[in-house]
Amino acid sequence: MSENxxxxxxxxxxAARALKNDDICFVGIGAPSAACxxxxxxxxxxxxxxxxxxxIATRPDVLxxxxxxxxxxxxxxxxVSVPEMFRYWLxxxxxxVGFLGGAQIDRFANLNTTVxxxxxxxKVRLPGGGGAPEIATQCGxxxxxxxxxxxxxxxxxxxxTSFGHGSGGDHRRRLGxxxxxxxxxxxxxxxxxPDPITREMxxxxxxxxxxxEELQASxxxxxxxxxxxxxxxxxxxxxxTTLRELQERTRRAHARG
Amino acid sequence: xxxxxxxxxxxxxxxxxxxxxxSVAMEGFTHLIPFAAAHELIRQRRRHLTLYRMTPDLIxxxxxGMGAADRLVFSWGGNPxxxxxxxxxxxxxxxxxxxxxxxEHSHAAMANAYDAGAANLPFxxxxxxxxxxxxRVNPQIRTVTCPFxxxxxxxxxxxxxNVGIIHAQKADARGNVLLEGIVGVxxxxxxxxxxxxxxxxxxxxxFGPRSSNAVILPAWTVSAIAAVPRGAHPSYAHGYYARDxxxxxxxxxxxxxxxxxxxxxxxxxxxxxxxxxVRV
Numbered sequence: 416m417s418e419n420x421x422x423x424x425x426x427x428x429x430a431a432r433a434l435k436n437d438d439i440c441f442v443g444i445g446a447p448s449a450a451c452x453x454x455x456x457x458x459x460x461x462x463x464x465x466x467x468x469x470x471i472a473t474r475p476d477v478l479x480x481x482x483x484x485x486x487x488x489x490x491x492x493x494x495v496s497v498p499e500m501f502r503y504w505l506x507x508x509x510x511x512v513g514f515l516g517g518a519q520i521d522r523f524a525n526l527n528t529t530v531x532x533x534x535x536x537x538k539v540r541l542p543g544g545g546g547a548p549e550i551a552t553q554c555g556x557x558x559x560x561x562x563x564x565x566x567x568x569x570x571x572x573x574x575x576t577s578f579g580h581g582s583g584g585d586h587r588r589r590l591g592x593x594x595x596x597x598x599x600x601x602x603x604x605x606x607x608x609p610d611p612i613t614r615e616m617x618x619x620x621x622x623x624x625x626x627x628e629e630l631q632a633s634x635x636x637x638x639x640x641x642x643x644x645x646x647x648x649x650x651x652x653x654x655x656t657t658l659r660e661l662q663e664r665t666r667r668a669h670a671r672g
Numbered sequence: 673x674x675x676x677x678x679x680x681x682x683x684x685x686x687x688x689x690x691x692x693x694x695s696v697a698m699e700g701f702t703h704l705i706p707f708a709a710a711h712e713l714i715r716q717r718r719r720h721l722t723l724y725r726m727t728p729d730l731i732x733x734x735x736x737g738m739g740a741a742d743r744l745v746f747s748w749g750g751n752p753x754x755x756x757x758x759x760x761x762x763x764x765x766x767x768x769x770x771x772x773x774x775x776e777h778s779h780a781a782m783a784n785a786y787d788a789g790a791a792n793l794p795f796x797x798x799x800x801x802x803x804x805x806x807x808r809v810n811p812q813i814r815t816v817t818c819p820f821x822x823x824x825x826x827x828x829x830x831x832x833x834n835v836g837i838i839h840a841q842k843a844d845a846r847g848n849v850l851l852e853g854i855v856g857v858x859x860x861x862x863x864x865x866x867x868x869x870x871x872x873x874x875x876x877x878x879f880g881p882r883s884s885n886a887v888i889l890p891a892w893t894v895s896a897i898a899a900v901p902r903g904a905h906p907s908y909a910h911g912y913y914a915r916d917x918x919x920x921x922x923x924x925x926x927x928x929x930x931x932x933x934x935x936x937x938x939x940x941x942x943x944x945x946x947x948x949x950v951r952v
Contacts, residue, residue, distance in 0.1 A: 444753055467779060468701050468854045480917045481752030483702025483854050485908055497701050497726070497856045498787040501780040506799055529776075534809045540764045542750030545727070548804045549780040578803025590802050591823075669917040
């Protein structure tokens, strides 16, 4: 593999590889959407992609800008109302994987997309939870993808928008949750998975050319590494071509307006 | 509630349906967002509104930036795929043009709350907010105990707004409304509201052939209808025109500064006439 690629492309490709052909996947917008559709175009042609706008088994030719672009409805098997989506399909336990992004994350993969600073007097008002608080608890498991920096990977969250492994250990079980929660965190530098006992996210795979010092400098807590950390296989030529073609189609479509 | 929805010019429909201080839900989940109706509210200088909407989007960025709202009940406040709603943020972070009280939920809770409103229930019930911080900052999120199993479940008040406003594809001559595509919470908000206003792409004599399960709001559930072609732009109307994603991307720059926002609103909303009555 001689071709150059960006950290963002690496992240999307690795996130796409995490999905299986028989997954029923609830797709968040942004990075998750690119990864889920790349998976569909590569190794998972039959994957069921569901967006919270009510579109079930959608096969968009270009990435949607919003979770409710017409492209999603036009290419869906069926489109249901939003109350039905959240009641029958998500709460009904019919989704195997929820794919989320976030503004801030902590070592137990709790996510903040609500505020930076105090809730009543925020320094930065972020969009809020949307579908994420229930996606995080009601999907069979959760994959998270976000670019890694010490501003977004923080020691303590200002606000828990979506519950991951809480304060670790059996916290999810104590709250009555039977779903797995975040099982994979895919960044532009590495992949992390929860420790089987403590549930702290540990590095399992480092992307090519990333040093441990850089990884730690981009993380607001002392990183732990699992036994046998691997180097992530780089993107294949086909993965890169497919992703770039998808993004070029998307760019042209959105510019047309 | 009248027997049949009346088809009015948009200005008259807004005058009749929306009063200062009302709670108003303008819905449309990315699709069928009633932008033209919001612009008429702004032209008529409605004030002190409590605005309900799952995804405030550009439509509420405009209403909030023009000082129409005292309170916002919502579940996701961003410009989808682009970034922040700068006018919403300016109101929350700096109190401009006036402070904005936030009552914040998750999508699941809002969708259930509209459903409960339409079903004439006092509250909605869901397996929601587990482990999340929102219940700490929103006292309207409470828990109830299942009388059969003892399980603790989340409860939020039903949404029963004074006014529900949506956009749809068609009305027929009798005032029945048909919508399709991503239907969001459109049906729920009309049935939950005391008064409802529906803008449509066109008024037709008869809907003609359609699925037996087409989403139709009978005329007697709607207070007023106004025909406003392209009334959802820059959102879209399935079967009529596509989402203007370029506008959503361009809005980021317009809304970032107060001056450029006010200039845009002056030229594109305040100085525009209300849409004329469109004949059948």
